[in-house]
Amino acid sequence: MQNVISIGGRAAQSTGGGSSTPSQTSKIQHYEMRQALKALAKDKSATILLADKGKATVIMDTDKYEKKVQEMLSNDKVYKDVKTNPASRYKRKLINSLTRFKDEKKITEEQY
Numbered sequence: 001m002q003n004v005i006s007i008g009g010r011a012a013q014s015t016g017g018g019s020s021t022p023s024q025t026s027k028i029q030h031y032e033m034r035q036a037l038k039a040l041a042k043d044k045s046a047t048i049l050l051a052d053k054g055k056a057t058v059i060m061d062t063d064k065y066e067k068k069v070q071e072m073l074s075n076d077k078v079y080k081d082v083k084t085n086p087a088s089r090y091k092r093k094l095i096n097s098l099t100r101f102k103d104e105k106k107i108t109e110e111q112y
Contacts, residue, residue, distance in 0.1 A: 040046050040059060047065045049058045073079055102112040 037048060037057065041048055045062050047060050047062045049060070049065075050056070051058050098107065098112055101107045102109065
């Protein structure tokens, strides 16, 4: 059995066959896949990501990935520019709520 992954003209090959047991073959293929991913990680023309769902690894052309991200961020029905960073306001609200819960003995000092 032979698996080949090709990205932008580069190929990573896994032979994973021969007389090894299924468990050994799986370990060999896993090792070879990790080595191939390490090699691809050095290639700046490829972007390696975890899939949104499942335990899959996604490998994309970096230029296409960046273009897709820019397209998504430019969708003003989903994203909008903000004048100030709202994180500090949410942090303050969280601290106030946690302090109130601690004072009311709804949470312990450790939980606070």
